[in-house]
Amino acid sequence: MKIKFMFCMLALFFIVACANKDINTSSKEDVLTKDWNEIAKTSKGTEVNLFMWGGDEGINQYIDEWAKPQLKEEYGITLKRQPMNTEEFMQKLLTEKKANKRNGTIDVIWINGANFKNAKQADLLFGSFSQKLPNFQKYIGTDNQIALFDQGTKIDGLEAPWGNVQYVFHYNSTHIDNPPSSLEELKKWIQDHPGKFTYPNVSDFTGNTFVKHLLVKGTGEKSALMAEEYNKEVIQSGEKYVWNYLKEIKPDLWREGETYPESLTKLDTLYSQGEVWMTMGFNEARAESLIENGTFPKSTKSFVLEDPGSISNTHYLSIPFNSPNPEGAMTVINFLESPEAQIAKMDPTLWGEGTVLNFNMLNKMDQKQIKKINRGDSVLSAELLSNNKLPDLDTGYTEWINNEWAKRILEQ
Amino acid sequence: MRFVFTRLGKRELVTSLMVVIFIAFFILPFVVVTLKSFSVGWRFPELLPQAYSLNGWQSIFRDPSLRESIVTTLMVGLYVVLLNLLLSLPAAKILSICSFKGKSIIEIALLSPILIPGMLLAMGLQFTMIRFGLADQILGVVLVHLIPTLPYAIRIMRAGYERLGTSLGEQASVLGAGPYLRFFTISLPLLLPSIRSLMLLTFVISLGQYALTAIIGGGNVMTLSLLYYPYFSSSNEAVIAGFSILFALLPLLFIGGVEIVLRLVIRAVNRV
Structure with missing residues (x-):
């Protein structure tokens, strides 16, 4: 009898120890009405989970070896890249929405096109945040075509451009x-x-x-x-x-x-x-x-x-409705849209893909740097590409x- | 069988044929995959790779979540194996020695999880798991891994118990041995082969779960398969080959560890 009792207690401890940890999140409206300095301040020292497809070593290395240390140093944010296919995290968000789970595990997702359309229709996204990002305002602009429509779906600030191919x-x-x-x-x-x-x-x-x-x-x-x-x-x-x-x-x-x-x-x-x-x-x-x-x-x-x-095709970063750390997510997205992050992304040894920033809005230094990048012999000139876009x-x-x-x- | 072959005088021939088949089907693919993981652009008509490099392995070991994922995989696997043992031993024992009304229905119910596609179950289960607060955690992943493993575990143990029969246990009982003594001195040592195959099989199944782990674990429980599967849609085959080798090594590592523990346990039990 005693042994059985002990066993039950042990099993109980095991289950209790793994109980759900609830973290309080600030409500949606709060975050979107805050000004940028406040957002940047609250995001300091937090952890941000970025869910994205993980099947390319170049892309993974760009995040792990370039973006992660920079974010840690400049903003004190710990970025965690979680490799997951888009369909799976969409499915996860849909079920979480249905189960009304307020504290999710995803802060930033990488989506576009049909997935964005579905996410927007199912109300899976956090809110209109993109115009709050200083780098978005400065280098992309709200009236930019890529900031208005994603394959025919009106963006309404629900996602921010990350790359253009x-x-x-x-x-x-x-x-x-x-x-x-x-x-x-x-x-x-x-x-x-x-x-x-x-x-x-x-x-x-x-x-x-x-x-x-x-x-x-x-x-x-x-x-x-x-x-x-x-x-x-x-x-x-x-x-x-x-x-x-x-x-x-x-x-x-x-x-x-x-x-x-x-x-x-x-x-x-x-x-x-x-x-x-x-x-x-x-x-x-x-x-x-x-x-x-x-x-x-x-x-x-x-x-x-x-x-x-x-x-051309643009892909975006967005924040899901139940992100536990939307301030951190916005800071990370803003950082990934900075000229330095976008220029590093063009490096063919890392990712090598095109920038979403408007070339004419960049300062001289950055323009020069972009022109200097040797994207490789198989890549056409930026001029030829943009003329035929x-x-x-x-x-x-x-x-x-x-x-x-x-x-x-x-x-x- | 052996007797028949000796009489025909073909035993050596058959043995060597078996060895060749064994090498062709089990050793050769492993060699090819190992070569591939060190190769650069090894294309079809070339018999051997034209160039070698460590790039594939470098990308694998560069991944910062590799160590975490191996530890998580082993942990999940261990829990799954232990839970399977705990649940399948009593179930198999009853199924093999007792007969009662509705037994076949229970048998079918116990087997049903492997007949229903895992994805279907996972979507419904995720909802329940969220309700219970088990989603996005190791415990939740361990529990869903029972779905594809437990039916096999019960089958294996049941065969073991059937082979064992009831007479030895009855003898011991007559001589005054209690249930614990009977279990540790008769059932456990005689069921060892079944327990070994149960451990290997359930561990390998748990290791290979992608969809269930991804949906219930929500990316927070990072097992090796979560790290590895996305690479299948990339065209760098060296990385895929490298991951495959890692994948094959984990069960070996696990079984090695289990074997040591089993030996220690048996030695301890025998001394008592």
């Missing part, structure tokens, strides 16, 4: 001397080199964006409307071009277009094995680290289609392409 094509320069510079030239190249080109299935984001370029070309002048909201009329004017183009190139694609790589990683593998001669994707500098670790051949170069241009389209077009492509192209 452009869609580029990569090619092996031992096989190709002059890469195509327009969609028509690309079509001709594909027809001249059967089997050496393909694009990912449109269920993949990269493949979908490839088709979006055709849609932009097809709609011509009206394409400016597409960044703001989904519009059926715009589609009607451009869809003929899209499907004709894809049907015309289909017989000359890899495996005669009977099958498409299901993801960008698969296309990259085909490219690295020499099966196809071109690959593509967001982030104008992404080939650099792949060349360095030996995945891509050293002769890899990149190009953009000057006609219609290159779609297109905004990203509304997520409604992504779904439209998904639905129609399977019917009209894959099953034909």
Whole structure:
């Protein structure tokens, strides 16, 4: 009997010891009405949990080895990077919302596009905070396109831009001397080199964006409307071009277009094995680290289609509704938007992706520093990239392409 | 079996064939993965990598949460294994020696968690865990890891008890041994093989849980699989290979530790 009793007590102690720790958080309105100095002061000495996808060593090293020590030194904030896929932390937040859990564990999340749209609709985000950040005000500005719409969803200050990448094509320069510079030239190249080109299935984001370029070309002048909201009329004017183009190139694609790589990683593998001669994707500098670790051949170069241009994609940082430390989260986001953090992010040995700061709003020193960065031989010049930049389209077009492509192209 | 092969005079042949198959299926992949973790851009037609570097391993050991995650993984695994032992021993014993009404229903109920997809359970459970204040903590993760492990644990122990039978225990009982003495001197030593395989299996299953750990642990309980799975969508295969080796080493480490403890326990019990 005694032993049983002892055992029960032990088990109880074990459970009690692990009980929930509740930390009091200041209410939402309080934080958003505070002025910046106060926010920065209260965040000193706190801990901030940043939840983000963790599958790239360069990105991880940028956070762990560059941002973490800087934040500790300048603001006394301990930044903790928690690797988690976006779908999983979205799911976690949704359930926490349903269970009405007020004290969450996430302070900063890395999202954009459809995930942001869902989070906004489900009311998972903290509030309109971005215009409070001094660096956002100074270097990005509230009337900047990337601060207004995220793939057609109105941002309303719920998230702050963190990085900007452009869609580029990569090619092996031992096989190709002059890469195509327009969609028509690309079509001709594909027809001249059967089997050496393909694009990912449109269920993949990269493949979908490839088709979006055709849609932009097809709609011509009206394409400016597409960044703001989904519009059926715009589609009607451009869809003929899209499907004709894809049907015309289909017989000359890899495996005669009977099958498409299901993801960008698969296309990259085909490219690295020499099966196809071109690959593509967001982030104008992404080939650099792949060349360095030996995945891509050293002769890899990149190009953009000057006609219609290159779609850009912005990703953002946001604060979830139940962040235990919103002041700390805002300080961290503000720091990550500072010129020094954004310039360090462009370093190809770390992350190597483009900045969200408005070049003309930076001071001379920072401008000079950006110009000095050698992003690598495979990266196009900043001038060429920004001259051909297109905004990203509304997520409604992504779904439209998904639905129609399977019917009209894959099953034909 | 052995007798048949000797008579046919093919025993050596079969043995060597088995060795070859064993090497091809178990040793060779390990060698390939090890090579891969040191390689730079090792592509299909090349038999051996063209270049070697420590980059893959460097990125792994540079990760500041690596040590924390290994400690957490071992801790979660240990708790899961102990809880499984504690729960499966009595359940298996009753299932193997008693027969009562509704036994088959209980058997099916005990087996059901592995028949239902884990993700489905996890989403509903997260809600409950939040209510109980167990979400985002080690205890919560340990409890959900019981879902995919306990059915196997009960099966293994049940087979063990069935092999053991009841006669030895009855003999000891007649000679006046109480339940504790019976357990420590008869059941425990004779069930050791089952206990060993239970420990290995439940530890390996617990180690491999990604979705359950991610959702219930909420990123706060950082196990090795949480650190490792995101790398699958990257194209640096050296890092993935390195992580895979780490992943394979952990159960070995655990089993080594368990074996030492088991030996000590048995020695102590025998002395009493």
